[in-house]
Amino acid sequence: MKKIFTNCLRFLKRHKVLVFVFIIFLFELFLRFYQLDQRNPFGYDQTDNAWAAKDILINHNLPLVGMVAKGNSGIYIGPIYYYLISIFYYLTNLNPIASALFAGVTSIFTFWILFYFVKKLINTETAVIAVIINTFCLSAIMFDRVQWPVDFIPSISLIIFYLLYKVLIGDVKKLIWLALAIGFMFSIHFTAVFFPIIVLLSLPLFRGIRRRLSIFYYLYLYFFYV
Numbered sequence: 757m758k759k760i761f762t763n764c765l766r767f768l769k770r771h772k773v774l775v776f777v778f779i780i781f782l783f784e785l786f787l788r789f790y791q792l793d794q795r796n797p798f799g800y801d802q803t804d805n806a807w808a809a810k811d812i813l814i815n816h817n818l819p820l821v822g823m824v825a826k827g828n829s830g831i832y833i834g835p836i837y838y839y840l841i842s843i844f845y846y847l848t849n850l851n852p853i854a855s856a857l858f859a860g861v862t863s864i865f866t867f868w869i870l871f872y873f874v875k876k877l878i879n880t881e882t883a884v885i886a887v888i889i890n891t892f893c894l895s896a897i898m899f900d901r902v903q904w905p906v907d908f909i910p911s912i913s914l915i916i917f918y919l920l921y922k923v924l925i926g927d928v929k930k931l932i933w934l935a936l937a938i939g940f941m942f943s944i945h946f947t948a949v950f951f952p953i954i955v956l957l958s959l960p961l962f963r964g965i966r967r968r969l970s971i972f973y974y975l976y977l978y979f980f981y982v
Contacts, residue, residue, distance in 0.1 A: 789860045792857065801823075802852075802904070836944075859907060866890070870911065916938060
């Protein structure tokens with residue numbers, strides 16, 4: 757028993773930051789999952805997504821376009837989000853609680869993405885502060901409790917920023933992952949149109965790959981994720 761206690765203390769000392777982050781994560785779970793059926797809204801967007809999931813699961817209609825990008829613009833985003841939400845409706849037998857569960861799972865994804873990439877870009881201390889703010893900020897809690905595509909914007913935008921940074925410092929292999937991340941964003945929100953523009957404007961800054969990659973390769977990547 758004494759040996760187990762000693763090993764636990766040694767583990768806590770060695771991984772104290774990770775243990776602290778995990779404790780914050782438990783608060784994250786409580787604040788996002790407490791009374792899902794009462795506190796999570798179910799409005800127009802959630803109803804639209806529920807009908808889309810029902811159309812996929814019951815009628816077996818596989819959409820090639822997603823929801824309208826903005827009002828009556830006639831512009832649509834990609835359909836990936838519909839397929840993601842349909843997984844939760846399948847697991848809950850089309851129970852509307854799937855909407856709240858999906859929002860909660862998305863918040864978990866955002867939590868760990870925020871911690872990991874802020875740690876990579878800056879340092880561990882800043883990453884810890886970032887997840888603390890995200891966990892306990894009232895506006896962040898309310899935002900994470902709404903099931904809608906924009907839940908993915910903070911996390912995917914951070915991933916895109918990190919991948920673009922890696923490409924800028926010469927990591928050519930991250931170009932494909934960057935293209936995939938931007939392509940996924942086109943199924944999340946219409947503001948994704950700005951990411952290819954940002955990448956193209958960043959081309960002159962690419963270090964170490966300007967002589968190795970041709971303009972045709974850049975154009976290939978552009979049309980790949982557009």
